[in-house]
Amino acid sequence: xxxxxxxxxxxxxxxxxxxxxxxxxxxxxxxxxxxxxxxxxxxxxxxxxxxxxxxxxxxxxxxxxxxxxxxxxxxxxxxxxxxxxxxxxxxxxxxxxxxxxxxxxxxxxxxxxxxxxxxxxxxxxxxxxxxxxxxxxxxxxxxxxxxxxxxxxxxxxxxxxxxxxxxxxxxxxxxxxxxxxxxxxxxxxxxxxxxxxxxxxxxxxxxxxxxxxxxxxxxxxxxxxxxxxxxxxxxxxxxxxxxxxxxxxxxxxxxxxxxxxxxxxxxxxxxxxxxxxxxxxxxxxxxxxxxxxxxxxxxxxxxxxxxxxxxxxxxxxxxxxxxxxxxxxxxxxxxxxxxxxxxxxx
Numbered sequence: 001x002x003x004x005x006x007x008x009x010x011x012x013x014x015x016x017x018x019x020x021x022x023x024x025x026x027x028x029x030x031x032x033x034x035x036x037x038x039x040x041x042x043x044x045x046x047x048x049x050x051x052x053x054x055x056x057x058x059x060x061x062x063x064x065x066x067x068x069x070x071x072x073x074x075x076x077x078x079x080x081x082x083x084x085x086x087x088x089x090x091x092x093x094x095x096x097x098x099x100x101x102x103x104x105x106x107x108x109x110x111x112x113x114x115x116x117x118x119x120x121x122x123x124x125x126x127x128x129x130x131x132x133x134x135x136x137x138x139x140x141x142x143x144x145x146x147x148x149x150x151x152x153x154x155x156x157x158x159x160x161x162x163x164x165x166x167x168x169x170x171x172x173x174x175x176x177x178x179x180x181x182x183x184x185x186x187x188x189x190x191x192x193x194x195x196x197x198x199x200x201x202x203x204x205x206x207x208x209x210x211x212x213x214x215x216x217x218x219x220x221x222x223x224x225x226x227x228x229x230x231x232x233x234x235x236x237x238x239x240x241x242x243x244x245x246x247x248x249x250x251x252x253x254x255x256x257x258x259x260x261x262x263x264x265x266x267x268x269x270x271x272x273x274x275x276x277x278x279x280x281x282x283x284x285x286x287x288x289x290x291x292x293x294x295x296x297x298x299x300x301x302x303x304x305x306x307x308x309x310x311x312x313x314x315x316x317x318x319x320x321x322x323x324x325x326x327x328x329x330x331x332x333x334x335x336x337x338x339x340x341x342x343x344x345x346x
Contacts, residue, residue, distance in 0.1 A: 082320075120291075231303055
């Protein structure tokens, strides 16, 4: 049996027999793959016992039945939230260590920091050449990097959806600062002697931010773009690029995120060469294999990759369990098929 970890509210619906698109999606996958599954939430688990009250789906009967069962040896986390409570983290770690239980895609909030992942990847010789210069924000580092690169991105270490991003650009008379949030950009000019005061009043504490070299990205119809590259473990047990689309700056010229007004283009033939697309996929799989060394149970990544004016490929950041708007997307099916492969070959 494979465990499907869902939210507490969804777990209650499954146990009460209420119809739900997510539950129906996994029941169909279970039937097609000839495996039994059960639904429960992290909150339902206990550090004291390797059992859980779950809604169990039998491929034989086709019915859901609430039972107290052993926590399955292989479990797939469906949610987008990260573990923040110490109790939840303890429960998962205890079951992993004491009972050799696999929890695919569960991650503690403390492990998802952008700089933490970046610093690890700089130690991987196959990946380091793809990485832009990225550091914890301090005033001296910001000034030094602005002098070196001319343009920088400053963002929270645990930001998402392109929120609260600042772009600092060195100019002849000082600096140009662009702030991006809620699909709007605002710009201000900062004189050299005003930069320290702005820094102190804006970034408190500075240690919560990263400062990153800006890439001179290629443009499409005059707008910068980059790529979201879905990279997943498949039913063969291998990493594979399972989706790729271009993100094109829209309302906010400085960023490409959809949540900040960016557009999406699936057909990228007019934007990059076939060779460059192949290099992007190659870099994505290399990055996934490297990240797997540090987070072996992560099987779903959304990699943000840029291509500069010279066709060089840059890995901007790695995102765990990227958001998908449809309940039954192909990527969810691929993740389930990997869990089945692992379960049957364990």
